Amino acid sequence: MRRKVQPQRLMNDKYMHPSASFHIYSQQVDRLCELHWHEFYELCFVLSGHGRNVVNGVCYELHPGSLFLLTPADFHEIGPHGSETLHLYNLVFSDELFSEELKAVFFQEAGAYWNADMTGCYPAVESEFRLIWEESQALGIGHKLIVRGALERILLYTARQTRTGGDKKRNPQHPDVHRALLHIHHHFRETISLEEAAKHAGLAPNYFSQLFRQTTGIPFQTYLQDLRLKFAKSLLISSDYPVTEICYASGFHTLTHFERVFKQRFGETPRTVQKARKQG
Incomplete structure (x- = not known):
């Protein structure tokens, strides 16, 4: 069986003490930290320097005040950037x-990555991080x-800084479905059943399935698959990992199924997307 090689995953037990639920670092980043992901949440605030953060295939510029x-x-x-050093x-x-x-406040749209100026x-933000x-030093x-x-x-x-007037027009989600969506968006690459999602919503599976479709407009499995496909596409255009490994990293279990649904969703194969990126 082929070995599954994926971007390095940073685990809780290496970056946080087993008895703690957090750890803070004051970092000097003077070279590229290659593609990786975490078992934990990571909140970063740039104190000085300029650089870039490529997240799920999208590039974000960093400067003092970026969070x-x-x-x-x-x-x-x-x-x-260049010979600069990021201090964060x-x-x-x-x-x-x-x-x-x-x-529920921070992920109003049940998304993942947040970037803010x-x-x-x-x-005020620097003061809170310093606290x-x-x-963490005094304990x-x-x-x-x-x-x-x-x-x-x-x-x-x-959240206050990034909210705009347009947010007031957003249709509020059902709070029970929103809880499930938060779990789905943060764990969609893992095996998630309808029953598990319903448990996070605190609802019976059949009722949750009906309410989920009313809220999102599509069935649970379609929503979950679409998240995985979008993530796979972002990884295809942001990394040199083989298509097979991207298939597994995105939550799919077989390459044949992944390639078929990917082409149905985007009108082109994963290899075509990857080839276009390399030629561009």
Whole structure:
């Protein structure tokens, strides 16, 4: 059987102490960190320097004040421009520190990666990260509560900064379906059954299936497959990984099925997409 080679996955036990739900790093990035993904959430704030962050095939420019959140569903590579060095705070944290209430506020559209320009409130955001850093060093009584509060304030600052008037016109999602969508968007590359999604929604499977279709306009399995296909396409245009490995990394179990549904969805084969990228 062919060995499945995928981008490196950074695991909780290597980057966080088993008894902790977070760890903060003050990093100097002076060269490209190649394509990888995480078991945890990663919140980064650029203090100085310029660079780029390529997430799921899309390139985002980084500068002082840039803030981004990576979920367990995101692949990315990050590096500075030219001879510059990126200095950033990097907070990694587990699902334990990310309350369902806050997820509902932050991921209003049930998406994954967030990128924001926080230049306008740089001092406030920098102060919160510095507080997290200090608490992580001192480990005083209640330090986890203080860290949670700082994290929540940073995310709420970001949500407020990026909300526009157009958001008021958005049709609100059913709260139970939204909880399930959050889980699906962050774990779609894993095996997710209708029953598991319904459990996250707190609903019976049959009722959840009906409500899910009413909310999203498509059946559960179609929605899940579409997430995997979009992710596979982004990986095809952002990496040199073989099509077979991208198939597995995107949550598909057989190459034949992946190639068939990919062509149905996009009108071209995975290899055609990859070849066009290399020629471009």
